[in-house]
Amino acid sequence: MNTAPLQGIKVIDFTSVQSGPSCTQLLGWLGAEIIKIERPGSGDATRNELQFDPDCPSYYFLQLNSGKKSLTLDAATHDGKAILTKLIETADIFVENLHPGAMDKLGFSWEEVHKLNPRCIYGTIKGFPVSSRYANLKAYEPVAQVTAAAASTTGWYSGPDNIPTQSGAALGDSNTGMHLAIGLLAALVQRTHTGEGTYVYQSMHNACLNLCRIKTRDQLTLDKIGYLTQFMQYPNEKFPDYVPRSGNTEGSGVLGWTYKCKGWETDPNAYAYIIFQRGKKDFEKAVEVFGFQDWLTNPDFNTADARDRHKDALIARVQKWILDNDLDKYQVTEKLAPAGVPVAPVLNTKEIMNDQSLYDGNTLVKIDQPGKVGEFVTVGVPFTMSNFQPTYPPCPTLGGNTAEVLKEYGYTDAQIAEFAKNGTTAPLPDGKM
Numbered sequence: 090m091n092t093a094p095l096q097g098i099k100v101i102d103f104t105s106v107q108s109g110p111s112c113t114q115l116l117g118w119l120g121a122e123i124i125k126i127e128r129p130g131s132g133d134a135t136r137n138e139l140q141f142d143p144d145c146p147s148y149y150f151l152q153l154n155s156g157k158k159s160l161t162l163d164a165a166t167h168d169g170k171a172i173l174t175k176l177i178e179t180a181d182i183f184v185e186n187l188h189p190g191a192m193d194k195l196g197f198s199w200e201e202v203h204k205l206n207p208r209c210i211y212g213t214i215k216g217f218p219v220s221s222r223y224a225n226l227k228a229y230e231p232v233a234q235v236t237a238a239a240a241s242t243t244g245w246y247s248g249p250d251n252i253p254t255q256s257g258a259a260l261g262d263s264n265t266g267m268h269l270a271i272g273l274l275a276a277l278v279q280r281t282h283t284g285e286g287t288y289v290y291q292s293m294h295n296a297c298l299n300l301c302r303i304k305t306r307d308q309l310t311l312d313k314i315g316y317l318t319q320f321m322q323y324p325n326e327k328f329p330d331y332v333p334r335s336g337n338t339e340g341s342g343v344l345g346w347t348y349k350c351k352g353w354e355t356d357p358n359a360y361a362y363i364i365f366q367r368g369k370k371d372f373e374k375a376v377e378v379f380g381f382q383d384w385l386t387n388p389d390f391n392t393a394d395a396r397d398r399h400k401d402a403l404i405a406r407v408q409k410w411i412l413d414n415d416l417d418k419y420q421v422t423e424k425l426a427p428a429g430v431p432v433a434p435v436l437n438t439k440e441i442m443n444d445q446s447l448y449d450g451n452t453l454v455k456i457d458q459p460g461k462v463g464e465f466v467t468v469g470v471p472f473t474m475s476n477f478q479p480t481y482p483p484c485p486t487l488g489g490n491t492a493e494v495l496k497e498y499g500y501t502d503a504q505i506a507e508f509a510k511n512g513t514t515a516p517l518p519d520g521k522m
């Protein structure tokens with residue numbers, strides 16, 4: 090049995106770039122039919138962004154649009170509006186992420202779509218919540234990160250590198266898509282009770298801030314006591330009245346740090362992350378494997394609070410132990426993990442993408458794209474289901490499914506040919522849109 094959870098769900102996907110497409114990509118891999126509306130002639134901007142070959146769609150596009158159907162449609166034209174209206178009339182979900190006000194201008198606001206099809210759920214992504222003073226800003230990934238405390242709390246806390254820093258993780262883009270997917274799935278369940286579609290508004294700001302919740306926790310603590318024990322600045326430095334950057338400390342109460350391992354002089358990722366848990370038993374096991382039994386009776390180290398106050402000395406001794414023993418990041422992991430010490434090697438992208446075990450478990454999957462692209466790797470559905478295994482079809486060419494989709498909606502060959510000539514589904518010969 091391999092029943093796709095979203096089998097029979099039809100999604101009209103008016104999204105582009107990363108945030109919206111990452112959402113509809115997940116819905117598609119879970120079995121929904123995704124009809125991707127693309128502007129005639131140009132399509133999703135990522136098709137031609139960061140290309141590895143001028144004749145091929147970029148990996149950016151390829152990694153976010155597997156299995157979707159591409160329908161080119163100028164929704165600003167009379168016929169384009171009529172076609173989109175028809176698509177919406179039988180859709181379960183309509184999703185868009187145009188700049189603020191653009192969808193209203195095209196005539197397909199939530200209110201309009203709800204009138205056309207009361208069962209249709211409407212998902213929208215914008216940079217900011219409607220109540221925000223920034224609600225009208227266009228938004229890309231860094232806009233979300235810099236306004237949701239991600240950048241101000243990430244990076245080094247002293248010296249010349251003490252500048253707001255971007256996370257490599259797409260906290261504003263794909264993370265927003267995943268948040269919207271949760272909202273849309275909730276709306277689908279809700280519809281089984283109400284019979285009606287709802288409006289799911291997801292801002293990049295809220296999605297990013299949701300992942301920065303622990304930084305708001307830190308602000309509350311700072312407001313109360315003026316310091317944060319898990320930070321390297323504690324106990325010797327004065328804290329500002331806002332949460333500073335935390336370097337590589339662990340976000341919770343356990344004491345974690347990134348340690349240099351064998352080869353660090355030439356390999357910028359020859360590091361391992363090691364955590365000292367707060368519990369007495371865990372600490373006893375850890376000191377045994379390091380050979381630091383003297384810490385069990387040393388008041389500077391024999392309680393978690395004492396270790397927080399002396400983390401400089403703790404880190405220095407662990408660091409020396411690794412380098413004296415000439416251990417690489419994998420050996421550090423192999424040595425400490427059996428003693429129950431939370432530890433892991435810092436892995437670079439090459440190491441991850443060469444790890445066969447990740448392909449065996451479908452964390453990473455290979456998509457066979459016809460033509461010059463051939464096989465490429467992407468990250469699959471990030472969770473597993475015991476009774477469903479997703480498949481990973483290739484990505485559509487621009488407008489590759491236009492005729493097929495229009496036929497399904499009852500348009501004749503003559504009408505389809507006319508739409509291609511009058512600027513509805515293909516650019517006009519003179520380039521006018």
Ligand SMILES: CC(C)(COP(=O)(O)OP(=O)(O)OC[C@H]1O[C@@H](n2cnc3c(N)ncnc32)[C@H](O)[C@@H]1OP(=O)(O)O)[C@@H](O)C(=O)NCCC(=O)NCCS
Binds near residue numbers: 108229
């Ligand atoms: C990403 C973003 C900054 C790009 O802005 P942009 O360059 O103005 O591009 P958009 O796709 O929003 O819209 C451009 C125009 O194309 C039009 N357009 C797009 N697809 C169309 C179609 N199929 N038919 C007709 N018009 C179309 C829009 O209506 C808009 O017209 P307007 O400027 O006259 O109002 C903006 O869309 C945005 O802020 N989106 C919300 C947040 C978001 O999701 N960001 C992306 C994160 S990965």
